[in-house]
Amino acid sequence: MSIALQADNIVKYFLEPEKFQVLKGVSFDVKQGEFLSIVGKSGCGKSTLLYILSTMDTDYEGSLSIKGNKLTGKSQNELARFRNEHLGFVFQFHYLLPEFTALMNVMLPALRLGRYSKEEVEERAIAKLRLVGMDEYAHKHASKLSGGQQQRVAIARALINDPAIIMGDEPTGNLDKANSTRVFDIFRELAQDNQQTIITVTHDMDFANRSDRIIEMQDGLILDIHEPAR
Amino acid sequence: MNWKLSFKIALTHLVTKKKQSMIAMLGVMFGISMFIIMISFMTGVNQFLEDITMDNTPHVRIYKPIEIQDRKIISEQRAPSERDWYVVQHQKPKNDMPRIKNGLQVMASIEDMPEVKGVAPLVASQVFYNNGPVQIPGTINGIDVRKQIAVFGLDTKMDFGKLEDLLKGGDMLVMGKGLAEKMGVSVGDRVSVTTPEGNNLTLKVAGIFSFGIAAMDETRSYATLATVQKILQKDPSYITDINIKMKDVNAASVFRKKLENQIPGVYVEDWETANASILAGDKIRNILTAVVCITLLTVAGFGIYNIMNMNIINKMKDIAILKATGFQGGDITGIFLLQSLMIGVAGGVLGLLIGFFFSYLLSKAPFPAASFFRISTFPVNFKLSHYVAGLSFGFLTTLFAGYFPSKKASKIDPVQIIRG
Numbered sequence: 001m002s003i004a005l006q007a008d009n010i011v012k013y014f015l016e017p018e019k020f021q022v023l024k025g026v027s028f029d030v031k032q033g034e035f036l037s038i039v040g041k042s043g044c045g046k047s048t049l050l051y052i053l054s055t056m057d058t059d060y061e062g063s064l065s066i067k068g069n070k071l072t073g074k075s076q077n078e079l080a081r082f083r084n085e086h087l088g089f090v091f092q093f094h095y096l097l098p099e100f101t102a103l104m105n106v107m108l109p110a111l112r113l114g115r116y117s118k119e120e121v122e123e124r125a126i127a128k129l130r131l132v133g134m135d136e137y138a139h140k141h142a143s144k145l146s147g148g149q150q151q152r153v154a155i156a157r158a159l160i161n162d163p164a165i166i167m168g169d170e171p172t173g174n175l176d177k178a179n180s181t182r183v184f185d186i187f188r189e190l191a192q193d194n195q196q197t198i199i200t201v202t203h204d205m206d207f208a209n210r211s212d213r214i215i216e217m218q219d220g221l222i223l224d225i226h227e228p229a230r
Numbered sequence: 231m232n233w234k235l236s237f238k239i240a241l242t243h244l245v246t247k248k249k250q251s252m253i254a255m256l257g258v259m260f261g262i263s264m265f266i267i268m269i270s271f272m273t274g275v276n277q278f279l280e281d282i283t284m285d286n287t288p289h290v291r292i293y294k295p296i297e298i299q300d301r302k303i304i305s306e307q308r309a310p311s312e313r314d315w316y317v318v319q320h321q322k323p324k325n326d327m328p329r330i331k332n333g334l335q336v337m338a339s340i341e342d343m344p345e346v347k348g349v350a351p352l353v354a355s356q357v358f359y360n361n362g363p364v365q366i367p368g369t370i371n372g373i374d375v376r377k378q379i380a381v382f383g384l385d386t387k388m389d390f391g392k393l394e395d396l397l398k399g400g401d402m403l404v405m406g407k408g409l410a411e412k413m414g415v416s417v418g419d420r421v422s423v424t425t426p427e428g429n430n431l432t433l434k435v436a437g438i439f440s441f442g443i444a445a446m447d448e449t450r451s452y453a454t455l456a457t458v459q460k461i462l463q464k465d466p467s468y469i470t471d472i473n474i475k476m477k478d479v480n481a482a483s484v485f486r487k488k489l490e491n492q493i494p495g496v497y498v499e500d501w502e503t504a505n506a507s508i509l510a511g512d513k514i515r516n517i518l519t520a521v522v523c524i525t526l527l528t529v530a531g532f533g534i535y536n537i538m539n540m541n542i543i544n545k546m547k548d549i550a551i552l553k554a555t556g557f558q559g560g561d562i563t564g565i566f567l568l569q570s571l572m573i574g575v576a577g578g579v580l581g582l583l584i585g586f587f588f589s590y591l592l593s594k595a596p597f598p599a600a601s602f603f604r605i606s607t608f609p610v611n612f613k614l615s616h617y618v619a620g621l622s623f624g625f626l627t628t629l630f631a632g633y634f635p636s637k638k639a640s641k642i643d644p645v646q647i648i649r650g
Contacts (some may be wrong), residue, residue: 015387027430042305047649051645051648051649054457054554054555056401056554056643056644056645056648057645061447075563076559077558077559077560080553080557080559081556081558082556083554083555083556084555084556087556089554089555091648093552093581094553095550095551095648097548097551097552098240098550099243099246099548100242104242108239108552108555109555109556111232112232112235112556112557112561113556114232150282157555161556170647211285
């Protein structure tokens with residue numbers, strides 16, 4: 001199996017309010033099609049690490065490559081293009097654009113990518129919404145959906161460009177049991193059937209224990225990488 | 231970068247925030263419409279003032295000034311080599327008539343010049359109009375009636391009677407409205423005119439004119455060249471002024487210099503020199519108009535700047551999501567710049583329409599002018615260039631006002647927003 005993501009000795013400082021080392025040299029690989037969970041206490045640096053992996057945070061030391069592309073040191077615009085094509089995100093607080101319909105929210109990254117015509121993008125977006133069971137709400141405004149529904153639309157949006165890696169920051173953080181199981185199942189399926197790599201940061205040990213591998217972090221260092229205890 | 235997509239997002243933002251967009255648009259609209267009204271009215275007034283002056287002002291005027299010569303007449307008999315001193319106390323001017331030598335020939339030769347639209351001769355003299363025992367000072371101008379009509383359109387200034395009636399012969403004149411009122415005469419009455427030399431003649435009033443300029447209407451009258459030459463007891467070749475209308479008004483001062491070199495012994499004056507004070511007034515009004523308009527547009531621009539800034543603060547989360555999902559800095563700038571431009575163009579077009587509407591109303595509103603003004607409604611200019619300028623001003627102001635907030639939006643760090 002090929003390596004999807006490689007992090008090498010990532011070091012990150014917070015400068016405000018005073019200089020503080022959040023990540024103290026983190027290195028690990030993620031294989032393609034793997035479902036990886038990063039766990040740890042609040043403040044251990046796991047979200048910070050995820051934002052570095054997501055390429056949105058560029059202010060770090062060490063190096064990061066995704067699918068063999070070294071991303072450290074690239075310009076913001078190159079990174080944006082890369083994210084658009086190869087990365088999908090699911091955030092803790094759903095984060096849809098409230099002015100747009102669910103369908104449009106899903107379509108926007110694909111329209112930005114411009115790989116398919118508008119009609120094809122719409123078709124694909126509907127298919128992704130069907131995958132998360134939200135196709136009947138396609139034409140509803142995002143602001144009219146419940147939290148769980150928005151989270152599922154956000155997953156559909158993360159999937160629209162068939163990214164190699166899908167990252168989730170507490171993707172089930174504020175969902176009830178039923179919805180969170182649902183989200184987990186979707187991730188599981190993506191990893192198994194589509195060979196898409198999933199990296200999630202989570203507090204939810206149930207969720208982590210059902211993934212392929214767990215990275216446990218403490219005080220900016222990797223404490224342990226292990227297979228979940230089933 | 232994908233303009234169509236940016237446009238769609240920008241439009242959606244505007245439509246969902248209708249109230250805010252409307253207010254921003256109203257700001258631009260108000261600015262542009264005031265700009266149009268102001269500039270239409272101001273240039274209308276300028277045009278009107280220029281017209282009433284220029285109608286009666288020749289572009290170039292040739293006349294013979296009476297001037298006291300510095301050269302002492304007594305010295306003319308001596309050779310210049312003699313270094314004598316002559317002191318002449320209180321030297322009087324020579325009895326040199328204000329005649330232009332060979333005036334009619336000079337006129338004919340000027341008429342053939344390509345820059346010239348028309349030439350009219352004039353015999354001007356100061357006279358007293360006798361109203362019983364009271365003498366009213368004024369001037370009488372002898373004119374070539376047909377040329378005066380062709381070059382200055384004097385016939386359009388007639389309130390009563392016809393200018394052409396002067397051609398019927400007999401001793402007739404047309405006089406200014408104010409003068410006729412002072413004299414208490416109307417068409418068909420007779421007035422007696424006395425020249426400074428003491429010649430007296432009785433003339434019949436053939437018509438009454440008004441220029442709308444009190445100084446002219448209260449002192450001036452016109453008669454044929456022959457009539458005035460008769461009053462002055464001069465020969466038919468006696469003329470005092472040659473008035474020239476140019477094809478291109480702005481070529482007057484160049485043409486003046488040319489004439490100065492060609493015709494000796496006369497004084498040539500162009501309209502810019504003659505009307506320096508009016509031109510200065512025009513300039514000041516133009517500057518005022520520009521200042522007011524720029525102020526209005528700047529205020530509208532700051533309004534947009536504020537609203538766009540607020541808008542971007544409200545949309546921080548959205549910007550972060552767009553960036554996280556792969557929108558680049560340029561896309562974000564585009565989205566917000568387009569919003570601002572849409573506000574600018576919509577407000578601009580509406581402003582033009584409203585500006586046009588109100589300046590049209592103004593042009594139809596009765597003008598409460600003194601009765602001697604030949605004008606019944608407010609003078610308003612409708613010029614395409616003003617509308618083009620208004621729209622491009624609106625466009626540019628919103629472009630600038632939108633650019634800085636948009637640039638700021640593109641620099642927003644998504645991580646900071648998403649982390650919360």
